[in-house]
Amino acid sequence: MLLLQLLVSGIETGALYALTAAGFALIFGATRIFHFAHGATYALAGYAFVLASRLGLAWPLGGLLALAVAVGFGLFLEAAVYRPIQRHHGAFFTVFVAAFGVVIVVQSLIELSFGRAFVAISTPLTRAHEILPGLYIAQVFWVALAIAIVIFALLGSFLARARAGIGLRALSENPDLLRAFGLSARRLSALAFALGSALAVPGAVLGAATTGLSPGVGAHVMLISLAASVVGGIGSLRGAALAGLLLGVVETLVVAFLDTQWSEAAGFVVLFVFILFRPSGLFGAAVAR
């Protein structure tokens, strides 16, 4: 029963990881920008939701505020930080350092405005109930699962059918195709950032209710997203999502056998094994070599 219970928590965690990781993978796949500040987007969205609930706004309004903050922040970074660096042919690591600076700035701003303490939204949704002897499930589990499924279904059909969606997929591989479609690479890059940042919102909002938020909350989510996008195969949304789920489950299940301190490391063992033995990831088409 312990394993089943852990599997359930793992799936809940993993579903939210999957969304955030897919956001990172979408941005990276389309623009080749290593958006290390994706975790900061997550933190900002979560705090926006907390702010809204403190102001007494209903949760849909809070969700919209979180969405607006996340998308706005993503677009701002794309325009004000990444694009200028890439204009100068800045190397991959230049982007990385700049993004890291942004992470520090966001964390300090949150500390200055919300304080450094842990904040959480209290809701009966996160209260677990015994549904089978020894198996406790909270409603938030079903919510997380439903949100993940719906969003992935919408995202999948958008990328497969809509013109802009197809353009997004083509952006990194075949810029010529874009011109043929009459799409601008610049606008598509903005679209990738908007969509990718939006994908961090569900995880952040539900995270505010389940694990709670602290100013440095984005770091772990960011690392998981990175790991997931490699395990899944760089550029593959489906892979990143599946790997996010996998990492969430592994991280939780490992507690049944080892000290909890290994749970974060366990995800990275999976990552390391993949890199050594299957560097193309779950769904990767092109191997890096």
Added chain:
Amino acid sequence: MIAYLLNLAQLAAIFGLLSVSLNILIGYGGIFSVAHAVFFGLGAYAGAHVALDLAPDILLAALAAALTAGVLSALLALPALRVRGEYFVIASLGLQMLATTVFTEASDITGGLGGLVGIPPPTVFGVSLADPLAFLLVCLGFLALALAVVRLLMRASFGRALMALRDSESAAEALGKNVPLLKTLAVLLGGAFAGVAGALFAFQEAFVNVESFTLDQSVLIMAMVIIGGAGTLAGPLLGTVLLLALPAALTFIPGLPPTDIGAVQQLIYGLAMTVLMIFRPAGLAGRLAGRR
């Protein structure tokens, strides 16, 4: 004030050595590692154990640190031979996260979060280096040695081969360069120097624990190299001095409520990092691509 500046100068020399060693990987080898704090840590633990269990001789400690970090740098060489680019960055990130956990858990060797305490002041051939100035000179000596080695190697065929594979691995292979060997050597060299820096750090702090060898530290070292200018001799030193002096200088800001100092310092620090990268993407000592 003098003692404080000496302390800061010692730290600058140690981190200078560290960023020079990472520059061998990032700047010359194109091996983008965010796991450098691992080798820094391995060296620090090795050096601390030599000092605590054998003798606080700085040369002995540095040798043990270089060997430990150098040999275990194979852990980094392994993924470096398999994958490149972003894949490798993430692989090294994985190594860093694993190492942090191992450093925390292996408390018999590392002392865990409690760390190794009471590391005695260093000696060299029995002469005490307890005087901060003497220790600073030794640190600078190691830094000068590392700079000399880097300068010598990078102007020789080894350096040309390494930079060739950085710019195009397949073209380097086509000219007869043994890419796996070159990468392994670069990682070993960088790892060994990072280990030496770790041993010096252990003596400098008289205390080591895992908190000094986390991902944040790795990113900081990387930022020193990138902000200073990867692939240049002086760049990493410039970046080191800047990133160490900045927080130190920020503590002199007057008029802030004490409880907000930390956050405001971090804010300015992060902002400086981002702004520098926007306006000097090739680093302070680097030239802008396409504008030469």
Added chain:
Amino acid sequence: MSALLSMRGLTRRFGGIAAVDGVDLDLAPGIITALVGPNGAGKTTLFNLITGHLAPDAGTVALAGHAIGRRAPHHIARLGIARSFQDLRLFARMSVRDNVLCATEPASWFWQPGGKAARQARAERALAATGLAALARADAADLAYAERKFLSLARIIATGARIWLLDEPASGLDPASRARFSALLRDAVADGVTICLIEHNLDIVIELADRIVFLDQGRKLAEGDPATILADPLLAAIYFGERA
């Protein structure tokens, strides 16, 4: 006349598609062989199979009678097979001289075979021959298009290799540069170098090639002297995309 480099049944598949499919090919010493064929014919893949950048699924490569298949690229390079790349792959952040010097130093280790003076002289000769001596201190990334092409060739000259595999070496060059380029290749052949080149521009092929090998969809369709091959209407139809 025995072949210096010979391939038998060389095959390489990507997924289900055979990029190179059972190719037999002999490169004779002292002549220029041109590989022609439409896009996707498998020309570059063939080069990659020779130089070890790709491992063949089947077939053998032999250098002067000794099998060299499945060796690492740097081993094969040290046997005296040099190649250029369609996208040049210069060492962009190194100086022109370092690009060429690098080519004279086959060992990865700190000690190089042969005298330092001899190696440097060889590098200077390559720079002088390609007209890059005046630009020796510039970064490779800063060169103009034609200069980059010549630098790519200078690297190959400097290796002292006896077999050159050139992937579209002269494409996009203005007529004057092209003439200089051709002269360099002719000089090399006169010195006994064996050259195999991939070329789309038929003018260049006619100007340079002693022999043509026609590839399509991974197979060798024809081989012979330029006049015969280029006169074949079927091959012309395939080449210009009017597939039957």
Added chain:
Amino acid sequence: MTRITRRTLLAASALPLGGGLLASRRARAEEAYILGTLFPMAGPNAEYGTIFTAGAAMAIKHVSADKMLSRPLALRAEDSEGTPQGGAVGMNKLVNVDHALYVLVGFTGVSKAAAPIGTRAKVVLVNGGGVGPDLAGLSPYYWNVIPLVPDEIKVLTPFLIARKLRRVALIYVNDPFGNGLYKALKTDLTAAGGEIVAADAISPTDQQFSAIAARIRTTAPDAVYFASYGAQQAQIIKQLRDAGISQPLLTYSGAAIPSVRNLPEAEGLTLTAQAADWTVDDPVTRRFVADWRAQYGSDPTPYHQNYYNAVRLFALLAQQLEKAGKPVNGDTLRAALLATRRFALVGGEGVFDDLGDISMKIVVNTLKGGKLVAVG
């Protein structure tokens, strides 16, 4: 255009920060007694820095208002980042640049890195926050104005046995503090006839505890003890409760911070802490509590009390030295402490032992409506 805006912004933000004030600060520094603080001011434990500083600041205000000393007190803050490295660098700066006489410190790891520097320079370090067992007698110049965690366990154990909470599951941070607590709890509880049915070590950066909750539930403990710091404590409480752990939750004085007290899920939490009886009728306590309520509109916590006491202790010792016409430095302060031993502090009389450690009454509390209520 955007470039100009960005540069202007930067220049504008840099100007007021860089300008002036340095000169006046130096002038003041020559006549004031410099007290340093070495607290985490950023990061996950920054909440403690805020709390610790507030307690010290109130004491400085009172000392100045009373004109206890001939020279003013000035506070210099260094960010320890909660890490040993930050502690060593910050302590160096406090000692060598600010010429602090007396440094307030928290956190076990920071203390261990800073203490050797303090010892070498004979600067007194006073801890009012860290409770790791090995902080006792760290150096002659390292004093504790907070009772360390073994004292808390000694009070808690009989309480647990009396309430029939014999089977305890433990979640502890794997560091000197957590390991020390584990040892103390295990020894005391076993001796009293209880047992530790599960002991889960966590890292200070862990954020997910639902898996631990599941594992703990399978051992069916009578109560769950957790030993952590800062933001993590609130996360542990919330996630344990969310996962359906309904047993009593136990912890130590580190949970007496707003982020825990204001958490709805923390209602009913049992925690040991110094007796915080704000009704004590001595003038020092009365004034501290009254002024605190006036300024912050809420009751102070033991941390506020400890750092208030740390500063007040300095003032009392320096006052004594001034009257005797002696200089104020690490050696004279230490001599004065060991000669006097008993001081009128907030919460009653504080008594120090040979190591420079205070002993104070510890009580078991329950959290009710965000307030600590003594239950035993």
